Amino acid sequence: MRPLNKGNTPTDATGNVIAPTDYKNWRKALIERIGYYCVYCNQPLSHSLQVEHVVPKNPPPGYTAGDPIAWSNMLLACGPCNNAKSNNPVDANIYYLPEEHNTHLPFSIVLSINPDHAIVAAKAVPDVLAAQQQKAEDTIDLLELDNIDERPAIVDIRSLKRKAAMLSVQSARQVYDMAVASPTYNANVVATDIARRAADSGFFSLWYEEFMNEPLVMERLTDNTIIQGTATNCFDPANGYKPIPRNPANIADPI
Numbered sequence: 193m194r195p196l197n198k199g200n201t202p203t204d205a206t207g208n209v210i211a212p213t214d215y216k217n218w219r220k221a222l223i224e225r226i227g228y229y230c231v232y233c234n235q236p237l238s239h240s241l242q243v244e245h246v247v248p249k250n251p252p253p254g255y256t257a258g259d260p261i262a263w264s265n266m267l268l269a270c271g272p273c274n275n276a277k278s279n280n281p282v283d284a285n286i287y288y289l290p291e292e293h294n295t296h297l298p299f300s301i302v303l304s305i306n307p308d309h310a311i312v313a314a315k316a317v318p319d320v321l322a323a324q325q326q327k328a329e330d331t332i333d334l335l336e337l338d339n340i341d342e343r344p345a346i347v348d349i350r351s352l353k354r355k356a357a358m359l360s361v362q363s364a365r366q367v368y369d370m371a372v373a374s375p376t377y378n379a380n381v382v383a384t385d386i387a388r389r390a391a392d393s394g395f396f397s398l399w400y401e402e403f404m405n406e407p408l409v410m411e412r413l414t415d416n417t418i419i420q421g422t423a424t425n426c427f428d429p430a431n432g433y434k435p436i437p438r439n440p441a442n443i444a445d446p447i
């Protein structure tokens with residue numbers, strides 16, 4: 193999953209902090225901040241783009257309610273992620289969250305048993321510690337990121353769109369390799385083109401994985417002028433923009 197910047201509260205033309213009376217009115221500012229993607233599964237959203245409360249406004253008894261309207265508690269989500277998350281308590285100590293962690297690091301996107309679908313899986317030990325793997329699995333459970341909806345009246349199309357993104361990445365790689373070998377190869381043009389394809393495709397982890405060893409492509413994939421909102425502090429410009437932990441002071445779990 194793509195790690196996100198923490199956004200500043202939007203201001204109007206005169207610099208005053210905007211304070212809508214309906215949380216849904218944050219939608220435009222959220223799109224400007226993070227694009228039209230679900231922050232959890234990273235699918236691109238064309239409609240039914242839901243303003244979601246990170247910490248639920250109606251949590252179960254015993255848990256602190258999130259602010260019902262504050263900018264700092266709002267993100268964009270697709271219906272299936274928002275519905276799965278529902279009013280479950282949310283805690284950055286229990287789950288990997290896109291504004292708190294480098295959410296690229298603990299997850300993989302893999303084909304399911306049915307190869308028409310791709311699902312999210314926790315990275316395997318030893319790539320991550322056992323506790324990190326458990327936290328990733330709990331996050332997958334929270335958001336049902338491994339769900340395959342086989343009902344005739346399918347609603348959750350995340351697994352199908354993930355598979356389509358996999359195919360887009362594969363063909364982008366083929367075109368990239370041909371371009372590099374071409375006498376008219378222009379590295380800037382090609383790298384920017386890949387980032388724009390990624391912007392259309394979403395599911396950014398697939399693109400990071402495929403182009404991990406191509407620094408210029410990684411630079412463009414994490415460039416906020418092409419795909420806005422990505423937490424650039426989760427990628428190391430001194431090392432080819434490879435993903436790095438976001439919480440290095442946390443020895444137990446720097447992710």
Ligand SMILES: [Zn+2]
Binds near residue numbers: 231232233234235274
């Ligand atoms: Zn989603």
